Amino acid sequence: MIKAEKVVKRFGKLEVLKGVSLNIDPKEVVVIIGPSGSGKTTFLRCLNGLEKIDGGTIQIGDTEIDSNSTHKEYNRRVRELRKNTGMVFQNFNLFPHMTALGNVIEGLITVKKIQKSEAEKIGEKLLKKVGLLEKRDMYPASLSGGQQQRVAIARSLAMEPKVMMFDEPTSALDPELVGEVLGVMKNLAEEGMTMVMVSHEMGFAKEVAHRVIFMDEGNIVEQGSPSEIFNNPTMDRTKRFLSKVIK
């Protein structure tokens, strides 16, 4: 489903990703962990074209982006690639001037050109799925963080992506609101959605992930099943990180 080959990303002179390669199978749930500055979020942002890669290739579905293609071609492919990917942000990034339902159907109307009445039906179904149908006419400002993130997930799902990406989806939430968002994500995983998630939710990773990837200093240091990584990490760097995170 996702095939990243030797992805390099630089910010000025700083090389943030030093040739990261990763394959993700359909229906696989992958959680990327690592210390801040390890490049995990940058890698996720490269996967859907929010950051332009400086080296390597990324293939999602049938679309490939190549660091060597022309600017115009690159942008065209990125748009193509985004048809297959949904993104959920740490800060939700809901559109504040639209209601919950308005947020969910915005992509359907503007991008997919679906009739409003039709889009609203789809939107209501998705809000129901994330348990927020009764909040359909509320604006983001009057929703809790957990509710906003669930609306954001519904907004991404509306575009029927083949892969869902989550960039620390629960980091900005109050602890008591984390569960409701993880619950929605767990349901998605059970439905067979391919998911890539950057997160510090070790509990979620243990329970739901098929594979855990540990990144540090722009490289993948170690990867394996959650039990392998959490119980028997082989690399010192991983052990040190986990000893700090899991208490």
Add this chain to the structure above:
Amino acid sequence: MNLVVPEIFFLLKGAYYTLLITVVSMTFGLIIGLFVAIARLTGNRILVSLAKIYVSIIRGTPLLVQVFIIYFGLPDWGITLEPLTAAFISLSINIGAYLSETIRGSLLAVPKGQMEAAMCLGMTYWQAMKRVILPQAARVAIAPMGNTFIGMLKETSLVSVITVTELLRVSQLLISKHLVVMPFYIAIAIMYWLMSTMFSFILGSIEEKLSKSYSS
């Protein structure tokens, strides 16, 4: 009063031109301002420099000089304009520069994540601009833009010098006809004030409406 009332239609015609010039220049100024702002934020180096130079020149020279260049200067290069056309053009160019700064600031005030979220839904840059960024920027821009608009309403009086029969010019014509000064100046002062107040009120209600849509 006895002098002003019989001339009320002439005065209203002047007010009409004042309004017309304001609205037309504001509309074109808005279009210019929008493109200049976007050019400065996203354009290549040449486009950014051109936009900067434009804003710098317009803001660094008096409006009256700009009006003179367009109306009295351009005929030297074989471009002769009607007074009203010259007024439209010079004021649009002038207001566009000021509005571009306001719009640029308000576009920058919209968090970066908004554009990213829109792009991730598959929108093109312009779709995201229209549906997501501009509506939010408008909310920030409306108050300063309202000030510019009301400022423009008053600055239109400058084009009386190129014989556009807007409000000030009308009063001057009436003064030379009746050889009395004060009533006519007071009359147009009141008319300017009424129009400004009216627009303040309209802009205030737009502002309120825009801010309402953020809460339910």
